Amino acid sequence: MKRTTEDYVLDIAIYACLLVLAFVTLYPFWNSLVISFNDGNDTAAGGVTFWPRAFTLENYRYVFKDNRMIHAFWITVARTAAGTFLSILFTSMFGYAMAKRGLIGKKFYMIVCVITMYFSGGLIPSYLLIKQLHLMNTFWVLIVPGIISVWNMIIFRTFFQGLPDGLEESAKIDGCNHLSTFFRIVVPVSGPVIATLSLFTAVGHWNAWFDASIYITNSKLLPIQVILNQTVRSILAFESSTQVSATKQEFLLGLQSVTHKSVVMSTTMVATIPIVLVYPFVQKYFVKGVLVGSLKE
């Protein structure tokens, strides 16, 4: 087909817009990466944008020497692993049972679930509940309240309902109960849905900071996002302080070749890179997952 002027103009405009979008999206990541590999004092002189001017690994060495950071990193890894495993385990079992026709009380259970999608107690009652349950300052406060996701349960249920009836017949004949049928027959054929929802749950845990910031004061239990936020906040406090002279002097005294900003950037990279590395590979799963989710709406 012949291309008209309209086609050319449209294409140029669209490609230009998309290139700008791609640039604007990537630049903050790239610039942070560059700063994290650039000498702190050199960064402070300004002008570091696309390429490190004074390459150094010092910022990372500083981060990895800091026991607090390492510890926080492992807390994050632990909460992501345990939180994702427990959530997917209990939520998928729940979804499986809810997909069974003979389940007694199914309607009631469903109503219990759906109400939580529209109403919630809000921040303060939840906070006081956690306090009264003596979950404050425990590792489990990061995991237990989020184990059941009604949303994920519905996605699991929809998936399990779509499985062929014959699949579980042979297990029944062998005398398996529902529990062992679920683990031996159903789980192995549910790879995609388990992978998708595990990914979303894991990313949620990896990125979570608010729960830890209000429920945990013991610095030994803080995840990396909270530590990072505390570091960023100290920079903000520094920048917005009006009595610059006093703070700045104090700040400059503590400053060696590793500055505050470069440490923040290298910590940021440590917290970001696992996700950036994982997500392109699981892309096709989550695109599917989003669609399953939106179809349910």
Next chain:
Amino acid sequence: MKASITTWKDEVNWLGRRFLRQWDLQIMVIPAIVLIVIFAYIPMWGVLMAFQDYNPAKGFLGSKWVGLKHFRMFFEAPEFWLIMRNTVVISLLKLLVAFPAPIVLALMLNEVRHAAFKRIVQTISYLPHFISWVIVSGFVISMLSVDNGSLNMLLQTTGLMKEPVNWLSIPEYFWTILIATGTWKEIGFGAIVYLAAIAGVDPHMYESAAIDGAGRLRQLFSITLPSITPVIVIFLILSVSQILNAGFEEILLLTNQGMNVALRPVSEIIDTYVYRVGIENYRYSYATAAGFFKGIVSVGLLVIANWIARRLGSSSLW
């Protein structure tokens, strides 16, 4: 009379036996329901403390009931209208900018013929969705920093500005920064659903339109956009019900947990207010009242939005 009692008892017995016989199914449900009851329903019941002078020492049952006192205090608070304005204005700006942005992106991506280019741009565009708000706010702070932030460097080298500006300390810029950041983070991920909807449009429609001499722009407005309208409406209803959720996390993070007092007149929304008054100042009942007010308005908005959508004859949530 006697007969009916036995049948009722029989019924219960029968149901009980059946329930026990399917213990293997029930055991998969019960832990989940227990967790939901504890972590979702107890707090819902706890909302009643908005009508009390809740005292942690006396507990929920021992605290004094005070009716609507805290609601009245909230409505009469000098900051009430400011908070409401910020909540509504920020949400409306989001609805105006952040909501259509993924639709525009999906439409643009749909016009791209090079599959590889399309895939790369798409992959890049949903990267920020997976990054935490802590990190995104760190990026924003770094980009806008007065101390060699990239934006200030760009404006200075191009000669548009002589002195660096501390963008995040000036109230006039806050809404723009907030909306831009939110759009930046979610534009790509939001586009996925619309792209899928576009992919479902019957290709014959485009062919016949092309034969009738419709250009690509014409096809976009006359075929693609009308075809995905039902999806847009559903997401619009959902966004309207979210209108009082102006973005708790990002505001908290971009204002340094509310410590940036200069920004408070433009940044304080109901959620951050509840956080500040409740968690930081321990005024539990008062903060719960403010949060409860928000919850009621949100559910009301959802019902109204859904009703309007049904009235207009397009898709609705229920």
